[in-house]
């Protein structure tokens with residue numbers, strides 16, 4: 063009887079897919095979703111790290127499936143899609159951050175970050191969205207960044223990918239609304255993950271990945287299009303986008319060069 067109840071309960075769980083789930087914000091989201099009654103399909107390239115995530119969540123072993131898939135590889139993504147029946151939540155999170163130093167300027171970080179951060183999201187969207195179109199329901203969460211709001215030093219390769227995601231989300235939102243599918247954009251400030259270890263400056267308002275994951279889940283079902291945090295830093299950055307360009311430029315230049323000189 064208990065086994066039957068467990069099976070029935072499990073059949074009513076929503077299913078989520080997360081790309082870039084082996085560590086950082088993605089892994090924290092996996093943990094948070096499992097604790098909130100979701101079945102989770104976790105994707106990233108490194109299978110060993112995904113197995114670690116699975117053993118960390120051994121309590122939920124029947125609700126967590128992991129697949130090694132590179133978001134730049136459509137055929138890998140499509141073969142994962144074949145394993146899935148229905149989908150309620152698609153989190154397009156995989157991304158990398160590589161700062162550009164003008165002294166070592168090269169095209170590589172631009173190509174790499176465009177292929178993973180932008181085209182990787184589009185390829186993942188393409189592989190999985192058909193499941194939601196069939197059921198005419200679901201939520202798509204796209205992981206952008208505050209860095210997509212306004213130009214910042216050394217972010218010339220990263221920021222445009224996040225800005226492009228913002229416009230993709232804003233545009234596709236209209237088309238998916240006709241299918242009752244909700245699009246949300248997530249624009250975090252600094253989160254303490256491997257991705258920001260390259261930063262040699264003090265990151266204002268930095269939060270831990272589990273805090274970020276809780277904030278994302280808390281805001282998933284509200285009516286707001288954009289989820290952004292932490293409050294103070296995101297409000298300050300939003301304010302800068304409203305200022306005339308010469309003022310925001312001077313402010314950011316002053317603050318970031320002060321950091322460099324310290």
Ligand SMILES: NC(=O)c1ccc[n+]([C@@H]2O[C@H](COP(=O)([O-])OP(=O)(O)OC[C@H]3O[C@@H](n4cnc5c(N)ncnc54)[C@H](OP(=O)(O)O)[C@@H]3O)[C@@H](O)[C@H]2O)c1
Nearest residue numbers: 082084085086087106107108132133157207252253255257
């Ligand atoms: N940390 C921040 O302060 C911050 C702020 C704003 C936005 N974000 C965004 O949040 C997202 C997650 O970042 P994070 O800070 O959690 O970074 P992270 O700790 O470095 O994790 C990145 C994740 O993406 C996966 N990944 C990287 N390239 C991939 C590829 N080609 N195919 C599939 N998976 C790939 C990595 O797994 P594998 O290596 O196993 O593939 C890893 O699971 C990114 O989109 C990032 O731009 C982060």
